[in-house]
Amino acid sequence: FRYQIITAFVLVQKFEATTHDKASESQPLVPSTWAEEAAGWASTYSQIVDNKESSQQDSTPYHKSPVSFSIFAKALIFPNSATEGKKKMKIFFSDSSRTRKDILVHVFKPLLADVFSFNVVNSIFDALGIRDETDYIMKCFGEWFMTVHVDQILERCLFANLAPSTRLLQDLATVQLTKYQGGAALNVLYKFCKEATDLVRAFLLCVLCRDAVAKASTQQEKATYGTILSVDMTKDWECLLRSVRICLLVSLRLKGVRLGAAPVSVYAVEQDGNFSVYEWLARDELSLTQDHEEISSLEKACKMSSFAFDPSQREGDDPIHFKLLQSSCLSASISEDERAEYLVDFDDDMGALLLFFRRYNEPALLVAHRALLLGSKWSADPTQLATLGDVIAALKAMDKRAEFVSLAFAVKMEVWYNQICPIYRAYLFGFDEVHELNEQLVSPLIASKSWLSAFGHLALQLLVLLAEIPWDAELMSVYNPPLESGIVETWPP
Incomplete structure (x- = not known):
């Protein structure tokens, strides 16, 4: 056990003590369209997100000081008794994600160097007795990848010829394709990318994995005489890339807005009720x-x-x-x-x-969402009666067809109870029981005759809209709008 730890540490120490040339030996790689798109998203992100947030996102420095033996050893787990009788024990990294990530920065650092440093990573895992634990290595690789600066990923992984990171992933994909006879390749990283909320790095990692799977499956396609098809092996990765593309588009287009009940990721978007x-x-x-x-x-x-x-x-x-x-x-x-x-x-x-x-693009549903969003916006600043006027205008424009009666009634009642009623309750009975209102903000408004008159005029318009809805218990209990079918295979589903 001690010998294995010392051997692994010596490999890390020896690499960090050596000067490396940033992969200058290899010629730049002609980027694929996926790599070009990845670089475009990275550039777009850096231009939209302010410098402060960007610096926090890319907090890992380009160069870390060499790791000490005590820190390296503390980041490892002593093997259980079940492995003691074996020739080489399996030594894993700490269960603490923070401790594990700190040490993975040093373990995977050779992947950012020249192609000749590729085997250093394999040798480290071999010394720890876990070189055959492909799922675990993929998990560690994903965690490390999310700590690497985006510029480093682009320069030394996506746009570098014979990049060590691609070679490592290619070997892992080859092992899985051989073992499972064409089953999912790099499945752990696929799940990792799907759940990742760091969308820029998720896209970069997907591109890297897709290229590695393409190279590995092309070799397997030749070896199996077409039993394993490269196009089939990369299909899932390309679909995932398109899904991450959608997440990037929405999150950057609506930057600074709370988009749903959870941080945006492909997995979260696919769960009902989140977005x-x-x-x-x-x-x-x-x-x-x-x-x-x-x-x-x-x-x-x-x-x-x-x-x-x-x-x-x-x-x-x-x-x-x-x-x-x-x-x-x-x-x-x-x-x-x-x-x-x-x-x-x-x-x-x-x-x-x-x-x-x-x-x-369903106007009947979009106008309903706009009315509710504008209502919430007005509640935050009730001095802006023009916003409440926009709410009423949206409610007036709601679809009057029988299929949308229940939707129109629900939205109008929502605005009435959440935006209009609290004002009148505070006006008639005081603020003691109206906790949803800010007394310091609303009290002067209620005392203003001009504001109260304008508010009352808008409230009356909403009452008229509610009175115009023909009540039908059967219609109110059913909501099945005739929406356009559109494209069946699209995302989000």
Whole structure:
């Protein structure tokens, strides 16, 4: 046991004590379209996220001081008695993710050097007796990858010829393809990428894994005379890349907005109840304007636009298309005047989300989400009665067809109970039982006759809208709107 630890530490120490040339021996690799897209997302992220947040995200320095033996040894778990009789014990890293990540930075550092340093990592795992634990190595690789600076990943992994990281993943994929006769390759990393909330690095890792699987499966395709097809082995990875692309698009386009009940990841989006695509689209519409007529025109224009496409399909792989997505994210930080010009000229390069989620371009549902979002916005600042007026305008525009009666009633009642009623309760009975209101903010407004009169006028309009709804118990208990079927195989589902 002690000999194994010392051997592994000596390998780490020897590598860190040697000067390496940043893979300068190899010629730059001609990047694939996936790698180009990955670099584009990394650049887009760095331009959108402010410097402070970016520095926190990329907190791992380029060069760490060599690890000491005491720290290295403390990060390992003493093998249990079941392995004591074996020739070489299996020594794993600490169960503490923080302790484990700190030591993995040193273990996987050779993967950022030249191709000749590739075997150092294998030798370290071999010394620890876990070289055959492919699932565990993949787990460790994923954790380490998320700590590497994005610039390092691009320079020394994606755009480096004969990159050691690709070689390691290729060998792991080959082992799995041979063992499972064409089963899922790099399945642990696939799950890891699917659950990752660091979307930029998740996309970079997916590209790296997809390339490694492609190389490994191409060799297996030749060896098995076509029994294992490379195109089948990379299909799942390409689908995952498109899903991560969607997550990047939405999270960067709506940067700074709470998008759902959990941090955005492919796995979280696929779980029921975490996110609503209609809410994403409604938020994007409101970021352009709160005027219902302008939004209605935008929805019609996006339905007819020749620029519209589905990023979750193969058409999104075209460089012209994924660059349009990245431009859409960058345009989210444009000025108010530029946004107003967009609505007039409908500049497709600005890329409203409706262009890329045409299946979800359902005005009846989008207006309902806008009404609720505007209602919440007004509650946060009740001095802005113009916002409440936009809420009423959205409610007036709700679909009056029988299939949408229950939706219209539910949304209007939601606004009545959450936005209107608390004001009147506070006005009539005081603030003691109206905990949802900020007394310091609302009390002066209620005391203002002009504000109260304008508010009452808007509240009366909402009452009229509620009174116009024909009550039918059967209709109110059923909600099954006739939505367009659109593309069956799309993401989010």
